[in-house]
Amino acid sequence: MARKTGSHSEITGPRIRAEAQRLFARHGFAAVSMRQIAAAVGVQAGALYLYTPDKEALLFDLLKSHMEELLSAWAEVAPRTEPLAALETFVRFHIRFNLTRAEAVFLSYMELRNLSPGNFAVIEGLRRAYETELEKILIAGRAAGVFALPDTKLATLAIIAMLTGVNTWYREGGRLSLDTVEATYWDMVRKAVGA
Amino acid sequence: MARKTGSHSEITGPRIRAEAQRLFARHGFAAVSMRQIAAAVGVQAGALYLYTPDKEALLFDLLKSHMEELLSAWAEVAPRTEPLAALETFVRFHIRFNLTRAEAVFLSYMELRNLSPGNFAVIEGLRRAYETELEKILIAGRAAGVFALPDTKLATLAIIAMLTGVNTWYREGGRLSLDTVEATYWDMVRKAVGA
DNA sequence: AGGTTATCTGAACATTTGTTCAGTATCAAA
């Protein structure tokens, strides 16, 4: 046997990335073998190397794509209004976006240590860029006198950690609706920044 | 060669757990081999099995010990005063305790998925017990009218996520002192709960 | 229809994995 009927790189490529993300998120990067990913796709292990130079590049590709999509999704909705409304937009955006990509978020927080130093720095830079987006809002708000914050950098990290925490417990169809969750977190954040 | 001079289980046992924790936290459970742990201790891989039945039990032991120490450390300082003071105690305790055990905290959040279902349930139960400690304070505070919270369960998870986030960025000797960090987080939490 | 390119198989490779165990050296007590 060799090439399979109906085989196309535009189909196999995304499927490999999807299955890799699912398995990495579920069992951890090091615990998942290339053969497991291949089996999930329905292909032999050797075929994966038509789509990635090696295993780490597969992980890096997933993390980098996720961070870039996060940044560009934010760029599309990022408001140029007053800080309070901007902060609410950020809070709701972060919760909603992260919940729709729980696996990718999980990976981005868990598997950074499996990257080589160079690749690590790239992801770290993208993450910092995203954090800066929030901090810009906090700085503007403090300058305008609507936020009371002793340290905007600390507040940035605290808020992001709090919001990302939603991913660890929220389940669709659970006790609280997404809209209720968003509203409740926004209420806490608004009060926490002193507005 | 066989038994080494000066060898004692009271020394080797703790050293194995310490090195395992360090390596698991740094590279991930699945990425660390029994031979690496043994080498860090200065012993052959076979010797590890005098102290643990298998690799997973070693991880489980670390996670369980950490959670039990967390709970008993909290039990020692847990105040029976009014909710506002109790909440401040919790915030400061959580930050301080977690920072002194960064590796164990990291493990407890990252490597749960490498546990068998039975062991997973044990750790999950301990974690829930700890969360309940905070929620009891929030419930009491809301009943007393000093906290304004729509959902104490959600607030519990939000606060813990926010506080635990300190571990990802705080470094001793950095820009902010531990006391400043504690005070700043406490200020945000206090405002967030509406007190 | 025929030739070219794209896609995948299946076997192979050297390493590494968790774990077991018979043997051996050290320790502690009598």
Add this chain to the structure above:
DNA sequence: TTTGATACTGAACAAATGTTCAGATAACCT
């Protein structure tokens, strides 16, 4: 000083790891 328990070595095991590659089949283009 002898004896039994304790702590470790070193070799061995089958299974699994990431990765490579020659060969084979399907899809596409002329």
